[in-house]
Amino acid sequence: xxxxxxxxxxxxxxxxxxxxxxxxxxxxxxxxxxxxxxxxxxxxxxxxxxxxxxxxxxxxxxxxxxxxxxxxxxxxxxxxxxxxxxxxxxxxxxxxxxxxxxxxxxxxxxxxxxxxxxxxxxxxxxxxxxxxxxxxxxxxxxxxxxxxxxxxxxxxxxxxxxxxxxx
Amino acid sequence: xxxxxxxxxxxxxxxxxxxxxxxxxxxxxxxxxxxxxxxxxxxxxxxxxxxxxxxxxxxxxxxxxxxxxxxxxxxxxxxxxxxxxxxxxxxxxxxxxxxxxxxxxxxxxxxxxxxxxxxxxxxxxxxxxxxxxxxxxxxxxxxxxxxxxxxxxxxxxxxxxxxxxxxxxxxxxxxxxxxxxxxxxxxxxxxxxxxxxxxxxxxxxxxxxxxxxxxxxxxxxxxxxxxxxxxxxxxxxxxxxxxxxxxxxxxxxxxxxxxxxxxxxxxxxxxxxxxxxxxxxxxxxxxxxx
Numbered sequence: 041x042x043x044x045x046x047x048x049x050x051x052x053x054x055x056x057x058x059x060x061x062x063x064x065x066x067x068x069x070x071x072x073x074x075x076x077x078x079x080x081x082x083x084x085x086x087x088x089x090x091x092x093x094x095x096x097x098x099x100x101x102x103x104x105x106x107x108x109x110x111x112x113x114x115x116x117x118x119x120x121x122x123x124x125x126x127x128x129x130x131x132x133x134x135x136x137x138x139x140x141x142x143x144x145x146x147x148x149x150x151x152x153x154x155x156x157x158x159x160x161x162x163x164x165x166x167x168x169x170x171x172x173x174x175x176x177x178x179x180x181x182x183x184x185x186x187x188x189x190x191x192x193x194x195x196x197x198x199x200x201x202x203x204x205x206x207x
Numbered sequence: 208x209x210x211x212x213x214x215x216x217x218x219x220x221x222x223x224x225x226x227x228x229x230x231x232x233x234x235x236x237x238x239x240x241x242x243x244x245x246x247x248x249x250x251x252x253x254x255x256x257x258x259x260x261x262x263x264x265x266x267x268x269x270x271x272x273x274x275x276x277x278x279x280x281x282x283x284x285x286x287x288x289x290x291x292x293x294x295x296x297x298x299x300x301x302x303x304x305x306x307x308x309x310x311x312x313x314x315x316x317x318x319x320x321x322x323x324x325x326x327x328x329x330x331x332x333x334x335x336x337x338x339x340x341x342x343x344x345x346x347x348x349x350x351x352x353x354x355x356x357x358x359x360x361x362x363x364x365x366x367x368x369x370x371x372x373x374x375x376x377x378x379x380x381x382x383x384x385x386x387x388x389x390x391x392x393x394x395x396x397x398x399x400x401x402x403x404x405x406x407x408x409x410x411x412x413x414x415x416x417x418x419x420x421x422x423x424x425x426x427x428x429x430x431x432x433x434x435x436x437x438x439x440x441x442x443x444x445x446x447x448x449x450x451x452x453x454x455x456x457x458x459x460x461x462x463x464x465x466x467x468x469x470x471x472x473x474x475x476x477x478x479x480x481x482x483x484x485x486x487x488x489x490x491x492x493x494x495x496x497x
Binding site: 075123130139178203205 | 240258260262263264265266267268269287288289290292294296301303305307309310320322323332335336337339341345346347349373374375376378380
């Protein structure tokens with residue numbers, strides 16, 4: 041379980057940089073509320089959260105530049121396929137989107153018994169801009185509850201499921 | 208029921224499920240939530256040309272339309288669950304709304320992780336299984352669902368656990384049984400199932416015992432058939448170690464099991480003590496005198 045002290049540390053460490061400006065997303069990590077028999081080490085939790093937050097930067101860059109290759113480091117499986125499809129659709133429609141995460145409220149909810157997946161819930165606040173032929177169509181502030189499943193790769197955790205669910 | 212009353216109730220129900228977004232000279236009426244893959248419609252109001260965008264990291268749709276028209280999206284148009292931003296723009300104005308696409312209710316796929324693929328017999332909670340439940344569009348179904356985990360052992364016994372998923376995930380632990388062989392581990396929900404195969408191998412040797420007899424100037428040492436505590440034959444190739452100690456000297460020979468037994472010849476030394484072991488399991492000890 042993540043106690044209060046490490047929680048503060050995590051908040052400091054996990055401030056994520058915005059790709060559009062100096063603003064950084066605030067990050068709050070709730071104590072893990074795990075189902076499953078496997079104990080979650082602090083280092084494991086910290087690494088999974090760090091890699092998940094990094095994935096927002098990749099997602100943002102990939103959807104803004106319509107470049108699926110920018111997803112490779114942080115996404116795998118279904119999440120990567122769906123985001124790649126989105127980029128294809130954006131290209132075909134002549135649009136691109138700019139996502140900037142503003143705040144994350146995270147909680148790890150499942151660590152599978154064999155250690156091969158971590159599930160977390162993220163109450164995320166973000167800004168989204170839709171640009172059509174480089175002309176801004178809209179800019180909106182959004183909030184969503186994301187369910188995320190991460191699986192370990194060679195040296196990092198990668199996002200395998202990335203899905204907003206009704207709050 | 209009175210048909211007018213029915214129409215009124217239907218209208219009220221519809222109003223709670225829909226939302227209206229306004230901007231100068233234009234507006235749209237859209238559903239608050241739909242199920243992934245289902246058909247839906249967005250009614251626009253106003254006049255002139257407009258473009259409708261439905262945007263989310265997981266999927267994007269765009270449609271040119273005339274204000275006043277209803278944009279009808281056929282089943283299968285919007286398949287990725289997510290929280291979508293819906294934007295209707297014209298040359299002079301734009302209006303926004305949101306649309307939640309929820310995962311389908313019917314499970315179509317189970318992602319099933321079973322560990323380990325091979326383990327000794329008779330281990331309590333030695334086998335674990337974890338599942339994630341997906342719909343036909345590979346959306347994680349986060350509403351609680353009951354998973355049946357079934358482990359069938361070679362002897363015909365069956366362990367069955369019912370587990371309710373939370374946030375799309377569920378897990379269980381199972382015991383390996385007394386018989387070596389191949390277990391079938393199934394995770395099932397409705398008509399959807401995924402199977403994994405688990406090999407149960409014999410445990411450590413149990414009651415390791417050898418006998419000795421003199422053959423010329425050598426001592427012939429032979430184990431009884433080596434079995435685990437449940438009577439399963441320990442596999443050939445398992446190393447058995449014979450140790451002979453005499454006058455402060457120690458000789459050790461490692462022998463692989465062959466046809467279930469291990470045998471070796473060692474020098475005959477009066478007063479020698481001979482012991483047998485396999486891994487951390489000690490067998491009997493023999494004191495040899497001429």
